[in-house]
Amino acid sequence: MNLPLALRGLFQEADWRATGIPFAESEDAPDAPADDAVLDVHVQAKHYGARTILHDVRLRMRPGEIVALVGASGCGKSTLLRLIAGLDTAFEGRVKVHGRTLDAPSSDVGFVFQEPRLFPWRSVADNVAFGQLGVATDNSRVAGLLADVGMTGRERALPKHLSGGQAQRVALARGLAGSPRVLLLDEPFSAVDAFTRMKLQEMLVRLVQRHQVAALVVTHDIEEAAWLADRVLVLDAGSGRLRHAIDVPVARPREREGATLAAARTRIFEGLRDATPSEPPLPP
Ligand SMILES: Nc1ncnc2c1ncn2[C@@H]1O[C@H](COP(=O)(O)OP(=O)(O)OP(=O)(O)O)[C@@H](O)[C@H]1O
Ligand SMILES: [Mg+2]
Secondary structure, three states: OOOOOOHHHHEEEEEEHOOOOOOOOOOOOOOHHHHHEEEEEEEEEEEOOOOOOOOEEEEEEEEOOEEEEEEEEOOOOHHHHHHHHHOOOOEEEEEEEOOOOOOOOOOOEEEEEOOOOOOOOOHHHHHHHOOOOOOOHHHHHHHHHHHHHHOOOOOOOOOHHHHHHHHHHHHHHEEEEEOEEEEEEEEOOOOOOOOHHHHHHHHHHHHHHHOOEEEEEEEHHHHHHHHOOOOEEOOOOOOEEEEEEOOOOOOOOOOOHHHHHHHHHHHHHHHHHHOOOOOOOOOH
16 A cells, blocks of 8 residues: 555654664563564664664564653654554564554554644544544544543534644544554653643543553653553663563552552663663763
């Protein structure tokens, strides 16, 4: 399938930002069993020119699981999402969704970006209805998704009349419009205020449980990673490998505080420090 125009528009910014995300997991990382995995990825190598961005990255996810991907800026997180989304096939390795090798964008994989990237001339309902691949979704599913994200009553609104948080809710509904098995989210809540961010995080957890998608969330926020995720993967900026995999064994609904979450935050912080190149010293 050719990449539809609408999808190219959605990814325009990611394109100029030059994506290159390493997506790998350490050998001893806890992982979904192969027969249970809805997403099964092995990126042997992803290069940009002479540079290796991702190296031997493995990831399996099961339905209803949330995995957070963290790592230094430029280490390759967005690149990895692009490979999984089928938007970049120039790599060694393979991406399997529900047992099928993906070599192009598919309705099996939904995505949400930092900015909502709604089509400004389309209403809320039409933005969801036409989804990301421009394939029409039926009205009752659109209504159900808008109810799921608390946007019932705003179906006819244009994006310019929405707050940032509301627009991101619509983007979440659109990401789920094609009934995907995998939902990719690239820093989805980093542009909203702290309170709205918490509400959107809670909404994402509900959506993942209700729709039983496997959600892979890129974030720079350690608190967000720990609170949202069942597992946190740390991508190494130097090697392009998944350096650490940190389990967050806390039942849902989760409190924001608690010793286990605090311990997970500490481990994520230490993992990030370990996987981030040190800055050169400032000149005297
Ligand atoms: N099309 C491209 N051509 C060449 N280099 C690229 C291209 N796309 C990305 N890169 C490079 O690959 C590396 C990884 O980029 P990527 O956007 O995946 O990083 P990231 O981890 O998402 O960073 P951030 O946290 O800042 O979003 C960067 O050094 C980037 O400059
Ligand atoms: Mg990125």
